[in-house]
Amino acid sequence: MEMKASSGGGRGGTGLGGVQLDDIPSRGFIARLAPAIAAELIDGAPSVYYPPGSIIFSPGNGTTAALVVSGLLRYYMAGSDGRELTIRYVGPGDLVGTLITERSDLNTRAQALQPSVVLHLDVDRAQALAQRRPELSQAFIDELVSRLRFAFRALAASAFMPVRVRVARDLLERAKMSGPLVAGLHLAVTQQSLADATGSVREVVARALRELRREGAVATADDGITVLDPDLLSRQAAV
Missing domain, CATH: 1.10.10.10 (Winged helix-like DNA-binding domain superfamily/Winged helix DNA-binding domain)
Known part of the structure; x- marks a missing residue:
């Protein structure tokens, strides 16, 4: 995978270039999509490198979504007392962030645990593509259902185990x-x-x-x- 540094990574990361669909392992969210739809979804999306410990998404970022190209991230909730609870781990091919514009009161974040590269998607473009491509809409729905299962499992374990x-x-x-x-x-x-x-x-x-x-x-x-x-x-x- 050829990735060249570019100016302005944003969100505390380093901007990269040159990521193609073939560079993303066919697993997780990306595996739900036909290659043509996946290629259209990531077309023009900037790739950003994050060192371990970087917070990729936080409540102040608003509506934002990205595809993981490489590395390992965790989704977690942070409490007012400083404690944290990991909801799930995400790796290459997985989707992080959300396309839902409704503001949430949940203090959820995404953090890089290993050196990681993600493609930051254009949310408006992804939403428009989902309206034209029912398969993409279904993939987003399946992703949300999967996240709910992970969240319920993590919260149940924290409460009862x-x-x-x-x-x-x-x-x-x-x-x-x-x-x-x-x-x-x-x-x-x-x-x-x-x-x-x-x-x-x-x-x-x-x-x-x-x-x-x-x-x-x-x-x-x-x-x-x-x-x-x-x-x-x-x-x-x-x-």
């Missing part, structure tokens, strides 16, 4: 975005990032990891967490 289960689930979700879930898979994740993802605090997450480590599901180190027993981790996650 112990932290150990929530941590195990988060590790599984991260592992799925990294590739096949196999023994020896290493995840570059910190206790604080797990606390942010699960709506908990670092000390409680540390206890949950000790339990998972004692049972043989994972191994922990300064540079992250290694999955030792995928089946056991899945059982601990109650999935």
Whole structure:
């Protein structure tokens, strides 16, 4: 994928150029679209590089949407007390942001966890294309339904499940975005990032990891967490 720097990335990122449809893996939202519709959707969309930790979308951005070309992002909700709860992880081919113009009171954000490149879509153009292309409208509807399922699952886990289960689930979700879930898979994740993802605090997450480590599901180190027993981790996650 040839991407050349261009002036003005916006939103704290670095502008790039040269992204084509073939550069985006056929998975997630983009896989729902016929190639001709997908190509028309991204035509002329500026590509932007975001380093890890960058906030790509926040409540003050208004109506905005983008397609992930590479990297890993998370959607999360932020509470007034500073706690956070990850709703879902998104990777190449996934859609982030929204085309809905109605203002929401939810404090939701999208953050890059790895070096990431996204295509920022022209919302007005995408809405006009959806009116002409029923397949695109259906893909947007399917995307919203999928997001609701992720949101309900995350909120239910936060309300009713112990932290150990929530941590195990988060590790599984991260592992799925990294590739096949196999023994020896290493995840570059910190206790604080797990606390942010699960709506908990670092000390409680540390206890949950000790339990998972004692049972043989994972191994922990300064540079992250290694999955030792995928089946056991899945059982601990109650999935």
